Amino acid sequence: MxxxxxxxxxxxxxxxxxxxxxxxxxxxxxxxxxxxxxxxxxxxxxxxxxxxxxxxxxxxxxxxxxxxxxxxxxxxxxxxxxxxxxxxxxxxxxxxxxxxxxxxxxxxxxxxxxxxxxxxxxxxxxxxxxxxxxxxxxxxxxxxxxxxxxxxxxxxxxxxxxxxxxxxxxxxxxxxxxxxxxxxxxxxxxxxxxxxxxxxxxxxxxxxxxxxxxxxxxxxxxxxxxxxxxxxxxxxxxxxxxxxxxxxxxxxxxxxxxxxxxxxxxxxxxxxxxxxxxxxxxxxxxxxxFPCGIVIHPTIDACVQLHKEHDLQNIKDLDKIDSVHLRVHPLVLDLTGKKSPKDGLEAKFSVYHGAAIGLALGSATPAEYEDNIVNDKRVLTVRAKVTAEVDETVHSDEAIVTLTMQGGVRNEKHVEHAVGSLDRPxxxxxxxxxxxxxxxxxxxxxxxxxxxxxxxxxxxxxxxxxxxxxxx
Amino acid sequence: MxxxxxxxxxxxxxxxxxxxxxxxxxxxxxxxxxxxxxxxxxxxxxxxxxxxxxxxxxxxxxxxxxxxxxxxxxxxxxxxxxxxxxxxxxxxxxxxxxxxxxxxxxxxxxxxxxxxxxxxxxxxxxxxxxxxxxxxxxxxxxxxxxxxxxxxxxxxxxxxxxxxxxxxxxxxxxxxxxxxxxxxxxxxxxxxxxxxxxxxxxxxxxxxxxxxxxxxxxxxxxxxxxxxxxxxxxxxxxxxxxxxxxxxxxxxxxxxxxxxxxxxxxxxxxxxxxxxxxxxxxxxxxxxxFPCGIVIHPTIDACVQLHKEHDLQNIKDLDKIDSVHLRVHPLVLDLTGKKSPKDGLEAKFSVYHGAAIGLALGSATPAEYEDNIVNDKRVLTVRAKVTAEVDETVHSDEAIVTLTMQGGVRNEKHVEHAVGSLDRPxxxxxxxxxxxxxxxxxxxxxxxxxxxxxxxxxxxxxxxxxxxxxxx
Structure with a gap:
């Protein structure tokens, strides 16, 4: 029938x-x-x-x-x-x-x-x-x-x-x-x-x-x-x-x-x-x-916004970052918790890489998942400063990223619905x-x-x- | 591994x-x-x-x-x-x-x-x-x-x-x-x-x-x-x-x-x-x-042997058959119990057709599963006389076929292992x-x-x- x-x-x-x-x-x-x-x-x-x-x-x-x-x-x-x-x-x-x-x-x-x-x-x-x-x-x-x-x-x-x-x-x-x-x-x-x-x-x-x-x-x-x-x-x-x-x-x-x-x-x-x-x-x-697992998207979204707001253009700007802290949905570290990806394929399973390209380069297209970018000095500089924490109250299309600059200036970016989600197509x-x-x-x-x-x-x-x- | x-x-x-x-x-x-x-x-x-x-x-x-x-x-x-x-x-x-x-x-x-x-x-x-x-x-x-x-x-x-x-x-x-x-x-x-x-x-x-x-x-x-x-x-x-x-x-x-x-x-x-x-x-x-489900094979095997032994060449010979009785493995009627198949495809699921072509024609190749043979007079004549009974003691590659001719002559053919089985390749x-x-x-x-x-x-x-x- x-x-x-x-x-x-x-x-x-x-x-x-x-x-x-x-x-x-x-x-x-x-x-x-x-x-x-x-x-x-x-x-x-x-x-x-x-x-x-x-x-x-x-x-x-x-x-x-x-x-x-x-x-x-x-x-x-x-x-x-x-x-x-x-x-x-x-x-x-x-x-x-x-x-x-x-x-x-x-x-x-x-x-x-x-x-x-x-x-x-x-x-x-x-x-x-x-x-x-x-x-x-x-x-x-x-x-x-x-x-x-x-x-x-x-x-x-x-x-x-x-x-x-x-x-x-x-x-x-x-x-x-x-x-x-x-x-x-x-x-x-x-x-x-x-x-x-x-x-x-x-x-x-x-x-x-x-x-x-x-x-x-x-x-x-x-x-x-x-x-x-x-x-x-x-x-x-x-x-x-x-x-x-x-x-x-x-x-x-x-x-x-x-x-x-x-x-x-x-x-x-x-x-x-x-x-x-x-x-x-x-x-x-x-x-x-972004060309990676959907659970990383809210983090990347927040980091791209921070990149623009702080005008992080070159390695000198990036050196001024003190720390980057992510609060994410429980599945994120499960599925994409790879701290030090070695190549583009591994980077797709790394929320740390996602955060780093968002902050350092302001975009996440297939180009930012090429092997050479995964090992680019600017990306590595930022990635080393990223920490992540699971928060049971955070939704799957949500992330809270706290960027702290040397000297103590702090900017918290809260993405409630990541770009590309049903709520924010x-x-x-x-x-x-x-x-x-x-x-x-x-x-x-x-x-x-x-x-x-x-x-x-x-x-x-x-x-x-x-x-x-x-x-x- | x-x-x-x-x-x-x-x-x-x-x-x-x-x-x-x-x-x-x-x-x-x-x-x-x-x-x-x-x-x-x-x-x-x-x-x-x-x-x-x-x-x-x-x-x-x-x-x-x-x-x-x-x-x-x-x-x-x-x-x-x-x-x-x-x-x-x-x-x-x-x-x-x-x-x-x-x-x-x-x-x-x-x-x-x-x-x-x-x-x-x-x-x-x-x-x-x-x-x-x-x-x-x-x-x-x-x-x-x-x-x-x-x-x-x-x-x-x-x-x-x-x-x-x-x-x-x-x-x-x-x-x-x-x-x-x-x-x-x-x-x-x-x-x-x-x-x-x-x-x-x-x-x-x-x-x-x-x-x-x-x-x-x-x-x-x-x-x-x-x-x-x-x-x-x-x-x-x-x-x-x-x-x-x-x-x-x-x-x-x-x-x-x-x-x-x-x-x-x-x-x-x-x-x-x-x-x-x-x-x-x-x-x-x-x-x-034979080009049909393997559970029918012992029955066909027995019937082909009976065809040869009784030299059942034409419709006059076949008219002399009084009854054909099959004793078969329990799965046979489950899987192939179709009494009156209408065409060649249905005939593949009919132990009755299998018995009929074995007895009437002495062979069971794809030609005997053509639609015209399924409805051939000789085949229909024999098929109408076939009855089948499940016997729990009969193995899957075994069948006992009893052919009774008019006048009471009776021949029981016991196939212990059908042709094509592992025991009788x-x-x-x-x-x-x-x-x-x-x-x-x-x-x-x-x-x-x-x-x-x-x-x-x-x-x-x-x-x-x-x-x-x-x-x-």
């Missing part, structure tokens, strides 16, 4: 039924995701993937985002490899997005799949995918993925599944089916075929295989939709049935029918007035202001800065500006394939 | 260390699997897959087994799609092989991967894969898959995982790594990357998606090996670690370290005399004499007949004979890619 209902919902969703706030949320998710893909496009993990799999590339119809030249030829590859590589890029810096209730990073896998499909359809079938088609499919996929995720949260993740990789195949299948205009039954089959290909156990966190989960999930979802389009059959009750996805992977936590019922009501209610409108799950997506201006910091090094300023404006104005884009091409 | 040990074992296994009975078991597994692939090559599920995915095919380096022409051009496709399609074909008739303790169908995914890799390596790198290379890699993959399967059996399967699809990615990764001559560390990474891509929940049994699990598992394992070869990293303790494969998918049943220790001892012991030799898991692989002659019944309709008699003799003599084959090409 649930699987078929999801199929019907995803296949019938159209642009006109989307409430304006949902469209705006989808655009923000897309803009943020595209920036993350660009930002991860030159990461060593992404490079390794391209190099390892290049001999397998098929017809070069789809863009490897952020790449201009490879072995002398323009970089593109087949549909499936484009989805894999761009999917890896989207997640490799841990700098994408988070649906806080499920810990799903929702946009990456769906965005890369739809971009690649738009290029594929143009060259293979002569069909032009519009920005409205794209956004509609994106909402269909993300909404279905998050609903399924809600149904098995938090147990599924807690027990060791990387939920982004297990749910995204279904999200991508739903999105791709909507874009490919599959029938309700075919769409249910696509979701069903996708559900039997979960990717990702958490033991791989901290290795290349973590972002691989996102890329492979994208491929699995596309494959499922292509097979379903060709009449391939799968269990009609793949999610809710005996020995189905929820029973086997959900480990007893299951509110699927409730989630599906809420989903079905969305479309009805969206027809009526905005008063009492149900919030769609995609509206609860949050964007990462990143503004479009902040998303713009985040995008540019990732896109300019790859595309140059002019092209980055052009691509970003296409992202914001995606609903007016006539040919999404052209957008993808512009991002190489 | 276990993951690294498996990597070392798989990468260091060489032909000279294989005991002769292990080589013979591997050859039988290969011959049987190749027949199954040919037998499934024209199945509608396989055809649907080819049609749906043909637009995505890359460089046509690898053979789609059993296909000569498609849209006018010789049929071959890229490495990954060849593995998928041939993998689906291998399992689509449920006519492959079974490792009884784990219920894994071990050979299919590994065989299709190694055949495709042999063709790929020849064209891409100019490397010729010999039959000895092939058999060594096959043993490495199957042995590792079955050991991992043992570690989580029976709970993993009982709780809803299609164990063939969850374990085979690792088996294929190990086999491919051996063939690609990866280092021990790379091989461990390949197994690790494969482990995070389990395929298959059991809700899909009875649909196209069941055999898809085998094909997709093959692709996942190949991808893992290619990435590992390129330096891609994954958890060093992917199987045994916290939130690793065994913990997340094994649901508490876990004898992995014990299984790995036994595996490591195999190679040492094989150096010494045959006395007290440990049996390898691949030697416990059994081959399906299929002979090479029976495997030959099974192979030919599947290969001749696809390749014709001459080519089928040629391909089969290459399979039996695989250890003397100089170029496995040529064998693959011969099977188109």
């Amino acid at each position: 649930a699987t078929q209902q999801l199929g019907r919902w995803a296949s019938s969703l159209d642009y006109l039924s989307l409430p304006q706030p949902v469209i705006e949320a989808a655009i923000r998710s897309f803009q943020n995701s595209l920036g993350s893909i660009l930002g991860g496009s030159n990461h060593p993990t992404t490079q390794r993937t391209i190099k390892a799999l290049q001999p397998l590339f098929g017809d070069r119809k789809c863009t490897i985002i952020g790449h201009a030249e490879l072995s002398g030829s323009a970089v593109s590859c087949d549909l499936q490899h484009a989805a894999l590589i761009n999917g890896i890029a989207s997640h490799v810096h841990d700098y994408d997005d988070t649906h806080l209730h499920t810990v799903i990073h929702p946009a990456g896998a769906v965005v890369v799949s739809l971009l690649a499909l738009a290029e594929y359809l143009k060259l293979e079938e002569g069909r032009i995918v519009s920005g409205k088609d794209f956004i509609t499919a994106l909402v269909a996929g993300i909404e279905i993925g998050l609903r399924i995720g809600n149904a098995v949260s938090p147990k599924h993740y807690d027990e060791g599944w990387h939920i982004t990789g297990t749910v995204s195949p279904m999200a991508v299948a739903a999105a791709s089916s909507n874009l490919l205009r599959l029938t309700p039954e075919q769409t249910a089959n696509a979701i069903s075929i996708a559900s039997t290909q979960p990717v990702g156990v958490r033991v791989h966190f901290g290795t290349d295989t973590k972002p691989f989960h996102v890329g492979r999930a994208a491929q699995n979802g596309i494959l499922a939709a292509m097979l379903a389009k060709g009449g391939f059959t799968a269990a009609p009750d793949a999610l809710e049935g005996r020995r189905g996805w929820v029973e086997v992977l959900g480990n007893g936590s299951n509110t699927l029918s409730e989630q599906v019922n809420q989903l079905l009501q969305l479309s009805e209610k969206s027809q009526s007035s905005a008063v009492g409108r149900e919030i769609w799950e995609i509206e609860k997506n949050t964007f990462k202001p 990143m503004t479009n201006e902040e998303l713009h800065e985040k995008f540019m910091s990732q896109a300019i090094p790859v595309l140059g300023k002019e092209r980055a500006t052009e691509v970003e404006s296409m992202a914001w104005e995606i609903c007016d884009v006539r040919d999404v394939a052209r957008l993808a091409k512009a991002a190489r | 276990a993951t690294q040990q498996l990597g070392r074992w798989a990468s260091s296994l060489d032909y000279l260390s294989l005991p002769q009975p292990v080589i013979e078991a591997a050859i039988r597994s290969f011959q049987n699997s190749l027949g199954s692939i040919l037998g499934g090559s024209n199945h509608p599920t396989t055809q649907r897959t080819i049609k749906a995915l043909q637009p995505l095919f890359g460089d046509r380096k690898c053979t789609i087994i059993g296909h000569a022409e498609l849209s006018g051009s010789a049929v071959s496709c890229d490495l990954q799609h060849a593995a998928l399609i041939n993998g689906i074909a291998s399992h689509v008739h449920d006519y492959d092989d079974t490792h009884l303790h784990t219920v894994i169908h071990p050979a299919g995914a590994v065989v299709v991967s190694l055949l495709a890799l042999a063709e790929y390596l020849k064209l891409e790198e100019g490397r010729i894969v010999s039959g000895k290379d092939f058999i060594t890699a096959l043993v490495a993959g199957i042995e590792i898959g079955l050991r991992i399967g043992n570690a989580v059996s029976p709970k993993h399967y009982d709780e809803g995982w299609h164990i063939t699809g969850t374990v085979s990615p690792m088996a294929v990764a190990a086999a491919s790594s051996n063939l690609l001559r990866l280092t021990p560390e790379q091989t461990a990474n390949a197994i690790s990357i494969a482990s995070t891509q389990p395929v298959g929940v059991r809700v899909h049994f009875g649909t196209d998606t069941k055999p898809f699990h085998v094909g997709r598992a093959a692709q996942n394992g190949i991808l893992a090996a290619m990435l590992a070869k390129g330096g891609f990293t994954a958890a060093p303790d992917a199987l045994e670690g916290r939130r690793g494969w065994v913990e997340v998918l094994g649901n508490g049943s876990n004898t992995l370290s014990e299984q790995v220790n036994q595996l490591l001892q195999l190679s040492e012991k094989s150096q010494s005399s045959a006395v007290g030799r440990e049996i390898w898991e691949i030697e416990k692989n059994t081959f399906k004499p 299929m002979t090479n002659e029976e495997l030959h007949e099974k192979f030919m019944s599947q290969a001749i309709p696809v390749l014709g008699k001459e080519r089928a004979t040629e391909v089969e003799s290459m399979a039996w003599e695989i250890c003397d084959v100089r170029d496995v890619a040529r064998l693959a090409k011969a099977a188109r």
